[in-house]
Amino acid sequence: MTRIDAKFAALKADGKKAFVAYVMAGDPDYDTSLELIRGLPAAGVDIIEMGLPFTDPMADGPTIQLAGQRALDAGMTLERTLQMARDFRKNDDTTPIVMMGYYNPIYNRGVDKFLVDAKAAGIDGLIVVDLPPEEDEELCIPAQAAGLNFIRLATPTTDDKRLPKVLQNTSGFVYYVSITGITGAAAAEATDVGPEVARIKAQTDLPIIVGFGIRTPEAAESIASVADGAVVGSAIVGELAEGKPVADVLSFVKSLADGAHRA
């Protein structure tokens, strides 16, 4: 049982929906980013998605792209992203961390070495955008064997025929991408998302968390009400990009978390 499984069990016992926050590790610099991440649990964040910066984030919109560039410009690497998880774990041993990024930095480090290091750093799950089920042997299966959850994206183009393949080796939770598009794009309506979540739930017992396009506490509430939780990324990263102090970003995060928890 990973911290992710434990978290969902606890939320279920409380009858609460999950709020997941995405931040780019190292944006705009290591210390600011660590301060923000350390503040997330107190702001009501149930699961932290820690973005691993990459030069070519082909599924991300401009907000996340620029965050990745700022992090890389400030010297962020995969090694320092692992260090950030280790630093976070010094004060928090329960909040799950999911590392989200692209495959090349992981492949470049060597999958086996990466998995040992990630597990030791206190990372609980992985979302790797450019590894569909067709490439499960690359990282998904070794990650599960190493005790890490491998969280898969399901999308509006994942039809019923394909869904079992997508769910087969998924663990922790299912991340439903509410729109066809990139991060930070137009929002989906709860009325559209609800039936899609039900469609996936018919085939899995895993929690379904919905992301992409959620920018306000109201949207977090309405989306979370038709799923097991909501993810917000670009809206939070955008606040930081405007140069707002960490405390202000955290109060925005709290408003989003409160929204999701009202659901």
Add this chain to the structure above:
Amino acid sequence: MNDLFNSFMTGPDEKGRFGKFGGRFVSETLMPLILELEEQYERAKTDTEFWDEMNDLWTHYVGRPSPMYFAERLTNHLGGAKIYLKRDELNHTGAHKINNVLGQIILARRMGKTRIIAETGAGQHGVATATVCAKFGLKCVVYMGAHDVERQAPNVFRMRLLGAEVIPVTSGRGTLKDAMNDALRDWVTNVRDTFYCIGTVAGPHPYPAMVRDFQSIIGKEAKEQLQQQEGRLPDTLIAAIGGGSNAMGLFYPFLDDKSVNIIGVEAGGKGVNAKMEHCASLTGGRPGVLHGNRTYLLQDDDGQILEGFSISAGLDYPGIGPEHSWLHDTGRAQYVAITDAEALEAFQLCCAQEGIIPALEPSHALAHVMKIAPDLPKDHIICMNMCGRGDKDIFTVAKHLGFDMSDTEGRVTG
């Protein structure tokens, strides 16, 4: 004949792999789309109606077959091997790119797609795509790095004349790799009506195999033409490589002809050294995953992708088609790098000796011909792919040679 086990022509496997290279490293949103594309392509491949349409357009719209030209003065000048140029620069739109675009657009039409997107570096693939879209009345959107929009202005204007929307890409350093990222972002957003027409033998399976199959008309013709003109196979094939589609097109039909020496020429920029001011993925990179496939990439110690550097916008890509990576690792083909300066010298020599203004991309291939031809025997046949014409490059070349195009007397500005 060649047995299957020793054949180099059986790839990719059912997972889209050439050895360990290739694959389908895309987001879930795109996965159903590329599976559908694969299914449709597999069907088209054996459909005579599909090939009848291709052949008709290749003949009457593109102008195929392209000539196989014996470059006699160049041969005499270099004093060694007999040099043939496969004249794909004479195709409609001035490069090999249209061979592949026609195939993909015919496929897109069969699939009922109404909107075509493409990435382009030098603009040749963008022009070819805009051209075929105009011919079929399809909406066309071309992503082009902002830096390339600047250095390839004539091609940008051509695309716009042909009715395409050209979107300058400012992410990253604004070159081909960034244009490909934005094209993928567009595709992920417009999944229902849009067909992504990739210009080279890279990207997720089935693109590397499909583009190779469409481009291999070059090698098929070359084989027949040399048989007619020389009565035998060539000894050496040479082609320039950015992503590697013109090279794959020439090489593929010869892969199992073991006597044929195959050489791919990468862009060496300012030189393949620690400063990485080049685009030589095989000579100066290592395997990684980008744009849907595993292949050799220019990357730093952390696995971050580096920007390539080349005088030629068409070669300015930090990756290479996965089949080339495999041919490199198996040793079936040899890959070398040519610098900007060497390519410029070859460009001028070709103009002066043969009355052919080559594009900067095949100028790299020609520079390698210049290196090896003098030491080869006179009965050694080299076939080089002249994959593009240089009209688009004259401004770049003028600038590098210190020639002021606005000066009506053509004075050199020093």
